[in-house]
Amino acid sequence: MINSIKKIRRVDILMFFILMTILIIIFRCFSLQYTDTKKYSNLISKFEIKEHVIKTSRGSIVDRNNVVLAESILLDSLIITNTKEFLKDSEAIKSLCILLNKDYKSLLKEIANRENKSFTYLKKGRYLSENTTNEIKKLNLKGIEFIKEFQRYYPEGEAISSLIGLTDFHHNGQMGLEKSFNKILSGKDGKKIVMRDRHGKIVKEIKKLMKPIEGKKLFLTIDTRLQYIAYRELKKQIYQVNAKSGSIVIMDTTNGDILASASYPSHDPHNRKTYSPEKERNRVIIDSLEPASTIKPFVLAAALHSEKVNLNDSFDTNPGYKVWGNKTYEDIKNFGQLTSEGVVIKSSNIGSIMILEKINKKIFYDLLEHVGIGEKINLNFPSEVEGFLSHYSEWKKSDIRSLAQGYSCKVTPLQLARAYSAIANNGLVINPRLIKSNNIQIYEDAKYEKEFKQIKNVIKKVVQDGSAKKAAIEGYTVGGKTGTAEVYIGGAKKNKYSDKDHVALFAGITPLNNPKLVIVVVIDQPKSKKHYGGYVAAPVFKKVATDSLRILNIKPDNIIKYQKKVSSKDENQDIFTLKNPEVSNVF
Amino acid sequence: MSNIKIYTILFLILANVAFSFGIVWLEHITRSQFRAIQSLSNQQYDLEIELKKSRIEKSKYGSLGKIEKIAQNELKMYIPKKRVLINIYD
Numbered sequence: 001m002i003n004s005i006k007k008i009r010r011v012d013i014l015m016f017f018i019l020m021t022i023l024i025i026i027f028r029c030f031s032l033q034y035t036d037t038k039k040y041s042n043l044i045s046k047f048e049i050k051e052h053v054i055k056t057s058r059g060s061i062v063d064r065n066n067v068v069l070a071e072s073i074l075l076d077s078l079i080i081t082n083t084k085e086f087l088k089d090s091e092a093i094k095s096l097c098i099l100l101n102k103d104y105k106s107l108l109k110e111i112a113n114r115e116n117k118s119f120t121y122l123k124k125g126r127y128l129s130e131n132t133t134n135e136i137k138k139l140n141l142k143g144i145e146f147i148k149e150f151q152r153y154y155p156e157g158e159a160i161s162s163l164i165g166l167t168d169f170h171h172n173g174q175m176g177l178e179k180s181f182n183k184i185l186s187g188k189d190g191k192k193i194v195m196r197d198r199h200g201k202i203v204k205e206i207k208k209l210m211k212p213i214e215g216k217k218l219f220l221t222i223d224t225r226l227q228y229i230a231y232r233e234l235k236k237q238i239y240q241v242n243a244k245s246g247s248i249v250i251m252d253t254t255n256g257d258i259l260a261s262a263s264y265p266s267h268d269p270h271n272r273k274t275y276s277p278e279k280e281r282n283r284v285i286i287d288s289l290e291p292a293s294t295i296k297p298f299v300l301a302a303a304l305h306s307e308k309v310n311l312n313d314s315f316d317t318n319p320g321y322k323v324w325g326n327k328t329y330e331d332i333k334n335f336g337q338l339t340s341e342g343v344v345i346k347s348s349n350i351g352s353i354m355i356l357e358k359i360n361k362k363i364f365y366d367l368l369e370h371v372g373i374g375e376k377i378n379l380n381f382p383s384e385v386e387g388f389l390s391h392y393s394e395w396k397k398s399d400i401r402s403l404a405q406g407y408s409c410k411v412t413p414l415q416l417a418r419a420y421s422a423i424a425n426n427g428l429v430i431n432p433r434l435i436k437s438n439n440i441q442i443y444e445d446a447k448y449e450k451e452f453k454q455i456k457n458v459i460k461k462v463v464q465d466g467s468a469k470k471a472a473i474e475g476y477t478v479g480g481k482t483g484t485a486e487v488y489i490g491g492a493k494k495n496k497y498s499d500k501d502h503v504a505l506f507a508g509i510t511p512l513n514n515p516k517l518v519i520v521v522v523i524d525q526p527k528s529k530k531h532y533g534g535y536v537a538a539p540v541f542k543k544v545a546t547d548s549l550r551i552l553n554i555k556p557d558n559i560i561k562y563q564k565k566v567s568s569k570d571e572n573q574d575i576f577t578l579k580n581p582e583v584s585n586v587f
Numbered sequence: 588m589s590n591i592k593i594y595t596i597l598f599l600i601l602a603n604v605a606f607s608f609g610i611v612w613l614e615h616i617t618r619s620q621f622r623a624i625q626s627l628s629n630q631q632y633d634l635e636i637e638l639k640k641s642r643i644e645k646s647k648y649g650s651l652g653k654i655e656k657i658a659q660n661e662l663k664m665y666i667p668k669k670r671v672l673i674n675i676y677d
Contacts, residue, residue, distance in 0.1 A: 011593065018600070060639075068646040073639045074632075155646035202625065203618050228651040 049206060054190035057150060058171055059215030061164060061178075061185070063224045064257070064436060070164050070178065071153050072171070072215075076133040076146045078125035083115045085143030092139045099135050100124045119145070127151040154269040156224055159231040162263040162282040163222070165382075166275070175280055177218065177434075180380050187215035219436035221257035226250055229547045230262040234521075237540045238264050241526035247283035248522070248540070250548060251417040253515045255440050256430035258414070259548070261285070286383045288410040289522065291373075292483035293347045293467075293533070294507045295406035297423060297455045299356050300344050302367040304451040306359040311341045311454060317350040324401055329353060332532075341458045345466035347482060349405045356404040364403070365392035367448065371419040371429060373411055379434050387411045406483060413520045420507045423459065423479075424515035427452045460512055471508055471538035473546050475556030480508025480541065482533030487525065501525045506537035510545050511557040519545055 032040060061070040078100075080086050087093070097104045102124055114120045126149065128136070133146060152167050154160075165176015173182035190212030195204035230248040238246050250260040267279040281287065303309035320334030335346045343351030356364060369375070374389025388410035395403070402408035411419070414432055422429045427448035431441035459479035462468050467482045483505035486497035504523040509515050521537040521544070528536065549556075647653065658664040 014593070014597075057639075060642075067649070068642050071639050071643050073643070074636050153643050155643050156650060157652075159652065204621060224646075225651050232652070 049193060049195050051209070052192050052194045052202065054192060054212045055150075056187040056189055056212045056214050058152065058167070059185040059187065059217050061218045061220065063220050063222045063227075064259075065223065066219075067224045069154065069156055069160060069220065069222070069224065071155075072150045073153065074148045075127040075129070075151050077127060077149045078122055078136065079145050079147055080111060080114075080120040080122065080143055081118065081145050082143030083111055083117075083120065086111070086141060087143075089141060092141050095139050096136060096141060099132055156227070157270070158266040158268050158274075159228050159262065160222070160224070161269045162266050162280060163261050163284075164269070165280075166269055175382060176282065177220075177381070179382050181218055181435075185215045185218060188213040221252075221259065221434055221436050222261065223259045223551075225551050226544075226548050227260040227262060229551075230260040230544050231264070231266070233540050233543045234262050234264050237523060237536070241523065241528040241531075241536050243523045243527065243536075244525040245278075245283060246521075246523045247287065247413050248544060249284045249413045249417050249520050250544065251414075251421055251432055251518045253421045253424040253430070253509065253518050256418075256421070256432045256442075257436075258432050258434050259517075261414070261434075282381070283522070283524075284413045285377075285379060285381050286385055286412070288385045288387045288412050289503055289505075289524075290407045290409065290485045290488070291411050291416055292406035292485035292503070292505060293349075293352075294416060294420075294481045294483035294505050295373075295403070295409075296344045296347060296352050297459055297481055298367055298371065298373075298419065299352050299364065299404055300340060300458065301423075301448060301451040301455050302364040303340065303355045303359050304454060305367065305448060306363045308358050309340050309355055311339065311458070313340045314338070315340065315343060315348075315351045315354045317343075317348050317354075320350075322350050322353075324353070325398060327398065327401075329401065329405075341461065344458050344481070345461050347462075347467045352404040353401045356400055361392045361395050361400060364400075365389075365395075368409070370427075370443075370445065370448065371422040372415055372431075373409060373419060375415070377412075377414060377418065377432055379414075379432070381434070385412055387415050406485065413522050416505075416507050417518045417520045420480075420509060420520070421515075421518045422448075423452050423455050424509045424512075424518055425452075426456075456509075456512060459509070463508070467532070467534040468506065468508070468538045470534060471506060471541045471545075473510060473542055473549070475559050476510050476545075476549060476554075477512035477558045478508055478510045478545070479512040480506055480538070482506050482538055484532045502531045504531060504533040504536035506533050506541045508538075508541045508545065510549065511554065513557045516552070516554055517545060517548060519548075 057074070058072040060068055060072070062068055093107065094104055096102075097107055100107075100122065102122075107122070110123060111120055136144075137146075150171055152171065154164060156164075161176075163176055165178035166174045167178050168174045171186070173179035173185065178185065188210075191209040193206040193209065194202045195206060197203045230250060234246050234248050237243070246264050248260065248262045249258065251258055261282060261284040263281060263283040265279045267274040267276070300309075304311070315338050317331060317335045317338055321328055321330035323329075329349055331346075331348050331350055335342070335348050335351070338346060338348055338351050340351075340355055342348075343355060368389055374387040376384065376386040378384070390399070390408070399408050418429065418432055427446060429443040429445070431443070433440065456479055459481055460477060462481055463471050463478045468480050471478055471480050471482075483503075485503040485505065486499070487501035487503060489496045489498050502525065504526055505521065507518070507520045509518050519541050521540045523536045523540070526536045530536070
């Protein structure tokens with residue numbers, strides 16, 4: 001009996017505990033559901049399932065040697081999330097001001113009336129270095145947070161900013177290559193559904209909605225070293241001759257690679273205050289100009305092609321000016337009797353008109369069209385211009401005379417480089433390319449091979465004995481042509497060209513025996529006494545080409561001649577004369 | 588109620604509790620491993636950023652402009668006025 005009571009009691013006790021447990025659980029569930037709803041719903045709002053964006057970095061831009069030209073990195077930015085809390089510790093704020101190099105009063109002014117805002121950015125508080133971030137964290141400031149933000153860096157600075165361009169605050173391409181290749185560079189952010197804990201930390205990845213697509217790397221044909229040299233020499237010359245602006249393009253004649261595309265004035269990509277629309281322009285691609293005398297080799301080539309003129313034909317340019325129609329055309333001096341190649345060597349306007357008047361205008365038009373004058377290059381660069389060349393059927397006699405002097409048509413410096421690369425390649429036209437992955441475009445046509453071979457010898461003489469002596473490089477053969485264009489005023493004074501303002505040009509090829517580089521130099525409105533291309537642009541060509549040839553390790557092709565030249569004692573002593581660095585004036 | 592029934596109930600309750608603990612424990616393991624993966628991927632990301640920073644620094648310090656400035660201002664080097672080309676094959 002006693003045993004059975006004991007047994008029943010044990011079972012009852014056990015059942016009692018089980019029932020109690022169940023009751024406690026039911027009570028807890030009830031209290032969770034109805035009594036502490038607010039408390040737990042607040043907690044749950046943090047511990048929830050949400051869509052999370054996986055940010056991707058913008059692709060980098062690199063040169064032909066994989067040197068970084070633009071790169072995005074993630075940095076900390078300071079934001080104030082609770083202004084009241086933040087303002088409590090004034091001593092820490094003063095220390096923060098020292099770290100951010102800010103004035104205490106200006107900081108207080110900056111955050112005044114922003115108490116109701118969910119967050120406030122601080123000026124100079126964005127894109128902080130790791131050290132600064134750590135120092136700020138040590139201050140134990142309340143009401144602040146650090147968020148990660150991408151910052152775009154341009155290590156080559158102003159030397160290439162007009163080509164690379166800029167991104168805006170949202171990291172989208174705003175100009176230059178950053179704009180035109182924005183889709184490739186920017187990639188696509190990914191998305192996933194995640195579970196967060198009450199601290200907001202991701203504790204579980206539930207589903208990946210979209211894989212992030214990283215921004216792709218953009219390989220340019222640019223050689224940073226040549227770009228720097230071109231920019232340095234351009235800037236220096238513009239300072240020296242007090243010019244308005246200028247541009248230089250270096251092109252590889254063997255494959256059309258643009259090795260440098262410098263433009264001045266330029267801007268510092270890390271300081272938006274230095275930016276202006278004028279400084280943004282990449283003048284090599286988006287500025288068209290009248291090629292002036294640089295067109296004369298093509299006039300002669302067309303004449304040779306017509307077989308109505310040969311290199312030894314004589315033209316009388318006396319007395320240095322001539323009246324055609326109601327307009328007087330003149331040379332810079334009286335060159336007298338000139339051969340057709342002498343016309344190019346001495347750069348006689350009258351001679352050039354006489355040559356062009358001898359041939360059918362269609363022949364000249366065909367040749368200009370063949371070398372790409374007035375034809376868009378299609379580099380996929382924002383605002384790239386076409387240049388201008390009207391159809392020969394529209395040419396009047398006055399237009400032909402203008403064309404013979406390099407007016408009535410327009411080219412970009414890059415188009416001029418393409419035209420001169422056709423001379424370098426004996427008539428083979430190679431389209432310039434800026435992106436390494438683009439195919440090399442060669443327009444094979446042996447139509448003008450014979451003529452351009454002859455022209456190469458003529459432009460060699462231009463540098464040896466003609467208007468471009470200052471472009472000669474010791475040890476290398478150089479061919480080129482100078483140009484000096486009067487600036488078109490237009491507007492109210494229609495069809496008028498300025499007497500005061502000029503554009504100095506030089507287009508050259510080196511080494512001429514085995515062409516590798518075509519360099520076009522444009523200096524806009526120099527204010528020096530001598531404003532001619534031979535004085536202003538040709539020396540820049542010489543400096544840029546000398547350094548470029550050395551950097552690219554191109555062998556001298558005219559060394560014997562030069563050795564004779566430096567054999568005198570005086571000249572050898574001069575080599576070791578100390579001299580102030582030329583670039584120190586500029587940098 | 589027979590002993591067998593009682594033991595069965597007890598066993599089921601204990602099994603239930605054990606499974607509950609097991610689930611909690613597995614959840615804990617999953618989360619800690621997820622955290623480890625996250626910290627590793629964060630580390631990878633940080634290293635990638637560091638690599639990018641290093642590449643920028645390399646470009647910056649390797650640029651001709653920088654080298655030229657140091658050569659001229661600190662090492663007092665200069666550009667010779669004239670160049671001498673010597674043909675080493677002669």
